[in-house]
Amino acid sequence: MLLKETQSKLLPTLKKYFGYDSFRDQQQLIVESVLLKKDNLVIMPTGGGKSICFQLPALLFEGVTLVISPLIALMKDQVDGLNANGITADFYNSSQEKFEQDAIFDKVVNKEIKLLYVAPESLSFLENILNETYFSCIAIDEAHCISSWGHDFRPSYQQLGFLKKLLPNTPIIALTATADKATRKDILEQLNIPKAAQFLSSFDRKNIELEVRPANDRVLQIIKFIRKKPSEAGIIYCLSRKSTEQLAEKLMQNGINAKAYHAGLNFIERTKAQEDFIYDKTQVVCATIAFGMGIDKSNVRWVIHYNMPKNIEGYYQEIGRCGRDGLDAKALLFHSYSDVIQLRKFMSGASNEEVQVAKLERMKQFSEATTCRRKILLSYFGELLSENCGNCDVCKNPPQVFNGTIIAQKALSVITRLNENEAIGTVIDVLRGAHNAAILDKGYDKLKSHGVGKEISWRDWQQYIIQLINQGYCEIAFHKNNALRLTQFSKKVLFENATVSLTKAVDIKEQQILQKEP
Numbered sequence: 296m297l298l299k300e301t302q303s304k305l306l307p308t309l310k311k312y313f314g315y316d317s318f319r320d321q322q323q324l325i326v327e328s329v330l331l332k333k334d335n336l337v338i339m340p341t342g343g344g345k346s347i348c349f350q351l352p353a354l355l356f357e358g359v360t361l362v363i364s365p366l367i368a369l370m371k372d373q374v375d376g377l378n379a380n381g382i383t384a385d386f387y388n389s390s391q392e393k394f395e396q397d398a399i400f401d402k403v404v405n406k407e408i409k410l411l412y413v414a415p416e417s418l419s420f421l422e423n424i425l426n427e428t429y430f431s432c433i434a435i436d437e438a439h440c441i442s443s444w445g446h447d448f449r450p451s452y453q454q455l456g457f458l459k460k461l462l463p464n465t466p467i468i469a470l471t472a473t474a475d476k477a478t479r480k481d482i483l484e485q486l487n488i489p490k491a492a493q494f495l496s497s498f499d500r501k502n503i504e505l506e507v508r509p510a511n512d513r514v515l516q517i518i519k520f521i522r523k524k525p526s527e528a529g530i531i532y533c534l535s536r537k538s539t540e541q542l543a544e545k546l547m548q549n550g551i552n553a554k555a556y557h558a559g560l561n562f563i564e565r566t567k568a569q570e571d572f573i574y575d576k577t578q579v580v581c582a583t584i585a586f587g588m589g590i591d592k593s594n595v596r597w598v599i600h601y602n603m604p605k606n607i608e609g610y611y612q613e614i615g616r617c618g619r620d621g622l623d624a625k626a627l628l629f630h631s632y633s634d635v636i637q638l639r640k641f642m643s644g645a646s647n648e649e650v651q652v653a654k655l656e657r658m659k660q661f662s663e664a665t666t667c668r669r670k671i672l673l674s675y676f677g678e679l680l681s682e683n684c685g686n687c688d689v690c691k692n693p694p695q696v697f698n699g700t701i702i703a704q705k706a707l708s709v710i711t712r713l714n715e716n717e718a719i720g721t722v723i724d725v726l727r728g729a730h731n732a733a734i735l736d737k738g739y740d741k742l743k744s745h746g747v748g749k750e751i752s753w754r755d756w757q758q759y760i761i762q763l764i765n766q767g768y769c770e771i772a773f774h775k776n777n778a779l780r781l782t783q784f785s786k787k788v789l790f791e792n793a794t795v796s797l798t799k800a801v802d803i804k805e806q807q808i809l810q811k812e813p
C-alpha cells in the first residue's frame with residue numbers, strides 16, 4: 296500500500312504539472328505501482344496517456360527517472376514540453392558537446408532534474424553515474440523494440456537486460472502501444488522483470504470505423520473519398536517514398552490540398568510538412584510510416600492505407616492516429632494482392648523472416664476476412680469482443696456468400712493445365728480466353744480450358760482467386776515467380792466435388808461515379 300502521504304499528492308501533482316483533474320482508466324493504478332517500486336509493463340494504445348505513468352511518479356521520487364526512448368529526434372520536443380510544464384528534465388546524446396554532457400552529469404548527481412531522456416545507444420556513456428544513488432526509476436518507452444517478436448525490433452534495445460542487474464531495487468516501467476502476447480512475454484524475459492505487474496488497456500477504439508476495399512483504381516477511390524470530406528484532415532500511408540510523392544501530385548492535380556512526407560526530405564522540409572498538417576494548412580499528408588510518431592494532432596479524421604501494412608501492429612498503430620479526440624473517425628485500408636507479394640519479397644532473407652511472414656499472413660487474413668474486423672483486431676491483441684462491433688464494413692454489409700464450386704473448379708483446372716507455372720495475371724487471361732501476345736507466344740490459346748471463365752470479369756476473377764488462396768484451395772509460390780499452384784485441398788474441389796463458398800465480388804465503378812462529379 297502506498298503511504299497516505301504519497302497517495303494524497305497524486306491528484307494535486309496531476310493538476311499542478313499536467314493540468315488534468317482526474318486520471319484516465321488505469322493511469323492511477325500504474326502510477327501507484329511504480330511508486331511502490333514494482334516493475335511494470337504497460338500496454339496502452341497510442342494516445343492513451345502513457346507519459347503520465349512515468350512522468351508523474353518521476354516528480355514524487357527523490358532521484359532522477361531515466362527514460363529510455365528510441366526516438367532521438369523527439370527527445371528535445373518532449374523535454375521542452377516538460378520544461379514548459381515546470382518539470383525539470385533533460386536529454387543526453389552523443390552528438391552533444393562535452394561541456395553540455397558534463398553539465399547533464401552534474402544535474403543528475405545533484406538531483407537537479409527529475410527526468411533524463413537517453414537513447415539506448417548512449418547508455419554506456421552514463422556508466423559512471425548509472426547507480427541507485429542517483430536514479431530512482433527507469434522508464435523504457437517503445438518497449439516492443441526489444442523483441443524480435445515485435446514489429447519494430449531494434450538491436451540497441453537488446454542490451455537493456457543489464458539495467459535490472461545493475462539497479463536491482465529500481466523499479467522499471469516498460470511501455471508500448473503494440474505488443475501481442477508473445478512479444479509481451481519476450482519483453483519481460485529480456486528486461487529481467489518476470490514478475491512485473493502487467494497493465495493492458497483496452498485496444499478498442501470504437502469511434503474508428505474500419506473498412507477494407509480491394510485496391511482497384513485506388514487513386515480514384517481516394518479522390519472520391521476525400522471529396523466527400525472536404526475539410527477533414529487525414530493521413531494516407533504508402534509503402535514507398537516515390538508513391539507518397541506520386542499520390543500527393545495526383546491529389547493536387549485533382550484540387551486536393553495534399554503534401555508528401557517521407558524520411559528522404561530534409562529536416563526543414565519534414566518539420567514544415569508536420570507543422571502545416573498540425574496547423575490545418577495541409578489537409579492531407581501522403582506519408583511513409585515515418586510520419587506520425589509523436590505527432591499530437593487530435594482531429595485527424597481519417598487514415599487511409601494506400602498499401603497494405605506489414606503487420607497488424609503497424610496497421611493498428613497507424614489507424615490509431617485518427618480520432619484521438621474520441622469523435623467519429625474512419626480507417627480505410629486498400630487490400631492489394633501485389634502489395635502482399637512486394638512485402639513478402641522485402642522480408643526474404645531477414646533474420647526473423649519466419650516471424651515477419653507469419654505476421655504478414657495475419658494481416659492478409661484480416662484484410663480478406665468476412666467476419667467483424669474489430670473482433671479480429673482485438674483478438675490479435677488478446678482481447679475478446681463478445682458482440683460484433685457494428686462499426687466496420689463487414690458488420691455494416693455482411694457479405695453475400697454463394698456456391699462458388701464451379702468457379703473454383705475452373706480456376707484450379709486452369710492452374711493445373713498451366714503446370715502450376717504461371718502467376719495470377721496469366722491464369723486469369725487464360726480463364727477469360729485472352730489473345731494477347733504472351734498467351735499466344737506460349738500457345739495457351741490452344742489449351743482446352745482457354746476461355747472457360749469468359750463470363751466473369753477480370754477483376755472479379757482476381758477477387759475470387761484471392762478468396763480461393765485464402766481458403767487454402769491454391770497458393771502462391773513466392774520463390775517461383777509467384778506462380779499459382781495447387782495445395783493438398785485442391786483435389787477435394789477438383790475430384791471430390793467439395794463445395795466452395797465464395798463471397799460476391801465487390802463491384803467498383805468509381806470511374807463512372809467520378810466522371811459524374813465536377
Ligand code: ADP
Nearest residue numbers: 315317318319339340341342343344345346347
Ligand atoms: P501516449 O504516449 O500513450 O500515446 P500521451 O501520454 O502522449 O499518450 O497522451 C495522449 C494525450 O492524452 C495527450 O494529449 C495528453 O495530454 C492526454 N492525457 C493524458 N492523460 C490525461 C488525463 N488524465 N486527462 C486528460 N488528458 C490526458
Ligand code: ZN
Nearest residue numbers: 667684687690
Ligand atoms: Zn464489426
